[in-house]
Structures are given as structure tokens and as C-alpha cells.
Amino acid sequence: MKVIMLGAPGAGKGTQAKMIADAYGIPHISTGDIFRANIKNGTELGKKAKTYMDKGELVPDALVVDLIMSRFAEDDCRNGYVLDGFPRTIPQAEALDAALEKNGEHVDVAVDIEVPDENIISRMGGRRACTNCGATYHVKYNPPKVDGICDVCGQKLILRDDDKPETVKNRLNVYHTQTQPLIDYYKKKDILRTVDGTQDMNKVFADIKAILG
């Protein structure tokens, strides 16, 4: 099963993608997480990506497409994957389709998690991310068991630079201009399914499970 998660930054794509990955036994692939791991490890890719990410801009398509293609070649992708944060532009979606078509494959479902901008802005300020494993929390909606500490690996939680209010506004603009056109792209292919992302995360997941079967 190949699933794409769509939705504004902060709509809950990452949280839901992880739940899907666990429930369906497929890897969760987050381009944002891969970039953050590269930044942490001081790689060339990380250095290049950071200049865009810190401003809330998108990393250039060519860089992202190369990265995701090498990830797809790994063994655990044999039975599919859930993509979180990719594709984010029409050229990325076209590159994905072209690569899949070569092997007679296709994306099964694009799940759009709908959340109005007002909710996004108030949510993002409460978001916390683990500096070590990338797990994300929310101080109100999805708090860690111990304040400021990651449930998964016990490391410190922070407000990511790209979740700071001025960057969030820019990311929302970028989302509306560059990523939202993907909704029509997948609607035309008849694989778009929409869920109400303002609900409790478990209810959102129940709706997604009803779609994926």
C-alpha cells in the first residue's frame, strides 16, 4: 500500500502517518525528518536543506526527489510506505508518478487532513519535537508523559525553529501556493480522500482507517 499524507504544516500528518505505519506494517517516510537527521549529522545535504528550512521555504525539488528515490530503493519499502511531507509540489508529484509507473506501480490513496489556518497557527506554538529521534508532541493535544522529555527516547523536547510564529506564517503561504494544488492533482486521479483534522487524533485515525480498509 502506498499512501500520501497531504495537509498544511501542523495538520497532524506526522502523527497520523506514524499511526498508519504501525497499524499497516509499512515504513513512515518523512522528508522533513530525513533533512533534520542530515542537519544533525552535519552532512552536505543537511547544510543545503537548512538554509531553506530555517526560512520556512521549500528545499529545491531536485534535491528532494533524489533523496526520496534512494529511500524507496531500501528493502523495507517492498510492501509500500506512507509518505509524510512528500510530494509538496506538482513537479515532485509528477516525478513520483513517473518513477512508480516505470515499475507498473501507483499511489493508492492521498489522504488530505483538513485544518483551517486559524487552528494551525494556534496549534504550532504548542508543538514540541524531540532533538534526538524527531518524535513530535503537543503541550495540550498530545503531551509527553514527562513535561519536556521524549516518551520514545528520553531526550529533550524543543520548539523547532521552523515552528516559530514568523516561520509558520511563511510555511502556510508556501503551503497554499505550492502544495495545495496537489489536492486537485490527486482529485483528478480519483484517489483523494479528505478527513476532518480538527477532531481528536484518535478520531482522525479512525476515519483514516475506514478509508484505507
Ligand code: AMP
Ligand atoms: P516537515 O517536517 O515535513 O514540515 O518539513 C520541514 C521542512 O523541510 C519544510 O518546511 C521544507 O523546508 C523541508 N521539506 C520537507 N519535505 C519537503 C519537500 N517534499 N519538498 C521541499 N521541501 C521539503
